[in-house]
Amino acid sequence: MASEPILAVSNVSLRKGQALLLDDVSFVLQPGRFYGLLGPNGAGKSSLLKILYRADKASSGSIKLSGQELATIPRRAYASRVGALVQESVSLSGLSLLEVVRLGLLPRRLDPAEIDTRSRAALDDVGLSHRADDDATHLSGGEQQRLFFAQILALAPDLYLLDEPHNHLDLHFQYRLLDLVRQRGATILASFHDMGLAARYCDEVLLVDHGRIVGQGPIANVLSRERLAETYRVDGAFVDGRLEVRGAV
């Protein structure tokens, strides 16, 4: 018998004016598994993640975290269990790297010493501990992404929501950071455009197209030749666990 899902999304829709961004989306996430969220640009991946980290509200449907309806969970309690790596570019002028990571622990009630220990350990995990007290103003895109990764690693939530976690990262840190997150043993829902990374890390993927979930399961099963042509408009197929693409169609 399957254990209780950590997240259960039922019949969620999102409407903005005339546009239907999410259309009757339903799925469940089981604890401890790595889920990939795939789909072409504008399919609705980020819209779905935004609802899950509460930056937006679904127009209809139900979302339950460990059986409890999302709307009834206090913001802070929810944020301490669900951590998000979001795509939002900002200027971090005037805050030190350590200060930024510490903010990631706002949802948790910890004593200052533990906040410090966890934040420094997380900075070490992402290879930025030697710059803990530096101003975050001059970080490159990749370093900023690592810093926000450190925030979420310090928080150590039960559910990681990662919106294109590989963005701006060099090869070393793509693997290093995704390995780190996976080793935590928590549940992960991450959107990917890199099918190599998705194939390597995801136990299962959810394929989104035009605001609907059009497939769920192991990546090689979900991304069949027909589905790749229909959703991604490419001529390709999974061969020995690797996606081979001949070109756009």
Added chain:
Amino acid sequence: MEKAKGRTATLFTLAVVTLVAVSLAGVYWGTADLAWDARLKALLRLPDAERHLELIIWEWRLPRVILVALVGAGLALAGVLMQALLRNPLADPYLLGLSSGASAAAAAAIVWLPAAFVATVSLPVLAFAGAMSAFLITLGLSFSPGRGLDRLVLILAGIAVSLFFQSITAFFLHIADPHVTQQALQWLMGSAAGTKWVDLWPLAITVPILIVVAYAFAPMLDAILLGDERATALGIPVNVLRMGFFSAAALLTGLSVAAAGIVGFVGLIVPHMARLLIGAAHKRLIPLSALLGAIVLVVVDLMCRIVLAPKELPLGVLLALLAAPPFVLILRRVRRGV
């Protein structure tokens, strides 16, 4: 880390000592030419102090110095809040249309309303009502029930509301008699002259309370610097916080304008000075900005009194003159992305 803590402690000690020193100077020096030992006796309220000097120092200068210190601290805090909530280093407490709303109300009152009525209701109350009306219009224009406050729309709405009220002010100044226009202009340029102890209460209560409240929310204000979505994901009620602190900034600005007229630039420049000295974390930025705001305004008010003594310069004039060069320097820094 320890070094940073030491630096913070030194900066705060220096700021407090400076504030006490400039406040004493503000009480001690002024337009009236008085013997220093007589002044000292009056300041210390010694038994043999001259009665009229005691009056000048204790009933005129001291309330005035405290008022400008409160206005400076209040405007600096309002500036810190605006810059954090809009994530825009060039935001300013007057961005919400507050100063032009207050100016229009004051100009209308001086030019249009019967003097007896203005004297009864008092000009500061009318100016405050004008500032708050402008703020509510700006807020109303930029708020939508589904999406909350739009930062860009808020800035644009603030500019539009400012221009609207500026033209109302200009209209009243244009139609008035020259001596009435002169009176209105004098008010608009800002001054703390004639402050009495009783005038201090609104700011003396509001400024310390809001400094403490803002300090308590410092980590949440820091989180807003990381972006609205990131802050929301950290469990922070961004829209509620933004509405609450915009209202706080409006209250501080409205009360300041009502008490001392339009005092520009403090809310823009001081938070920057503080940020350059101590970084953007609000736990340090809020108290240091409040201290620096108070220092800057006490010094400028003192200069207003002594530069052309016995004539007084309006607060707004000297402040803008002194603030323009640092403003350009800040712009250069921001443009360089420092």
